[in-house]
Amino acid sequence: MSVHIAAQIKRVGRTLTANRAFLECITGVWLLTAATHHYIMAPASVLSQVATDLHITSGVAVWLVSAVPASWAVTNFALGVWIDRLGDYRMIALGVGTVILTGVWSWWAARQGVFSSLLGSRLVAGVAVGVIWTASVNLIGGAVSDINRATAIGVFITSAPAGFALGQLSTPVIASWIGWPASFLVMSGAAGLAFALITDSVRHLAIDPTTNTASMRANFTAVLQHRAVWYGCAMAFAAYSYYLFMNSWMPTYLGQRFALSAALSGGLAAVFPAMGVLSRVGSGLISDRLLGQRRVPVLQAAFLISLPLIVLIAWTRWLALIVTALIVAGFVIQLTFGVVYSYVREVVEADITGTALAFLTTAGISGAFSAPVITGALIEWTGAYLPAFTYAAVLTAIGLLLSWVAPESPHSMN
Template sequence: MDTSVWVAIAGLFLLSTAAAAYEIAPASVAPTIMGDLGIGQARAGWLVSVMYAVAVATSIPVGAALDRTDLLRAVAAAAVALLVAGVWGWVAATRGDYLGLVVSRMLGGLAYVTVWNAGANLAGRAVPPRHQATAVGVFTASAPAGFALGQLGGPLIAGAAGWPAILPAFGVLAVAGIALFWWAVGGRAAGAGEVEPPTRAEFRRVFATRPVWVICGMGFAAFSLYLFLNSWLPAFFEARLGLSLAATGLVVAVFPAVGVVARTGGGVLSDRLFDGRRRPVALASFALSVPVVVALAFVGTVVPALALLVVAGATIQLGIGLLYAYVREVVDPSVRGTAVSLLTSVGLLGALVAPVGAGWLIELTGTYELAFFAAGVVGVGGGALALVAPEPGS
């Protein structure tokens, strides 16, 4: 396969990594932001949450639009919009304009969901079918890579140039990513003319296709587990293991970090070991992760906690990247953008609901065990869906 294809995917990976870093970066300097803007934890948290909310609300319309437009130009426009959002946020932050900062983050959220949905489609289209899950898995590994970059790079940038500088900095990196992608594909239009735009009947059929909803249900379960652990492990380990917040943060950072390998690995396993079958990897992801998630509730020392954390991070994320290749394969080519966007919307809904639901259970019982057990039940539901999920083309 032409090396320019993998250079193009590397450009998409860099673009999406920058977008994810932009999304999470305010969390890395939250105390500084709260002090400078005079806001509390809830309003500071909204600087990250608003991007998830925008993504859930706009993912499906964005996907429908992507099915009718040139994907290359769409993703390039999204990269520029991310830079604009970063500069806008920097201006608002330096002026102490919290509302302006939130609105800029809403534009960033729209740009990110466009990058994510278009990027998954472009990565899948760039390679032959036998490599599709691998390529899409590599692309989706950009999310944990970006989270790691944002969490580690945010404080460094803030220390050197002030915390508002974290916003445009990752926007510049996004433009570098799209430039690399554009150079690799020679500026050719990606998506336009390859398939006819979908009719209204074809668009509606996506929402009436059972395999699509089965895969979306697995996405809801996988993202729920992922965000539940990402959100509550720091507080849980601090309370259970007696670690400092700094040490806890270092330990918990392992969880998304292993996703860079796991999300890529899920696609490689499906394409090579299982000869393009998707269900075995999806089922293994849930079957392996559920007992580990439940076991974490009873851990009492650092070494077992770290071991379980690595296994949980790997097994939960093993199937996430694969689902984005999977959902493209159970619909007509003309509506693949819509199918990917529906999966994004439903998955991120799980990401929004799970931390809140877990917090309610923890407050209700005063312990963490029931929350971990509930997460295990969600994982069992995901595994049950994997059992009945059809293979593409079956």
């Protein structure tokens, strides 16, 4: 009897240790990715000051914001293979070392007023930011059971809108205090602290060892033979395009159409991304707890509701109705982000999940990078916003169509 009791006590102890380790791990990767997203958005809120200090136009300065997702999108699909080979923790370690150095490099280049060096630092940082994001999603997804995977990933990816918001809010304060270049050091300091938490936690987590030694071509072929990966990537492209179009152009649209101040139009538009903190977690809970790990119904609902909302925002002349629609649209389109990572991770073999997630994030970030540029060109070319809204609506309709024919996750209980 005493032996049995002792065994139970040890089992409970191991469970508590594992739970604490997972909590520490998700806290660490959340803080790390929030810091990197803070870095992405930091120049946006002080763009005119950046342009003045660097002696460039605002149109050129905005590339400092676009540089990070651009290099992320171009390189991430290939680096997923190395996540599968070296393991999530090792790739996160390499990414952290890189972002610490590039954060300091960005600060130095900004202090010296050298635009080309600052742009180069952010391009290099984008590669590491993408690696950290993909490896972190894979690490969290592999450290929990199927029944909790979407919920855990949903909690983790709230770090992105939180980091964006912190970047927008804190950079003007930092700029008025010690100068805007210091905002880049936030990533370096927070990355070091976060990595210490991750390092301590992984020693107590049950993580399968990496066994993939296949070539890049073999891994790509293995991933792309799963048609669900193609569906997931296409839906991610559509959802992120919708999300970044609304984020980038709604403040200007509201300001011009309703003659609002920049502060007021920006504040009203901010409700759209802010809803992601709720919906990204909520979608995982709904999928895991109410739908038996089914992912596709959440994606269907997100696109189905988002499509008429963007049409409503484009056509209505009532400001109150637009703000209401922004709240609902911000919630529903970000439901996709809470489940699409779990969806793609679950449809491939365990030894190529990093490669699959890398393809997914490349598709999503490509949409995030291209949508503001394409819609901006449409607005400039036509002198109207309707073609830009039409572009976003067409992509949303394509996402909706794909969600109705996409296969369900093999981990579904139904």
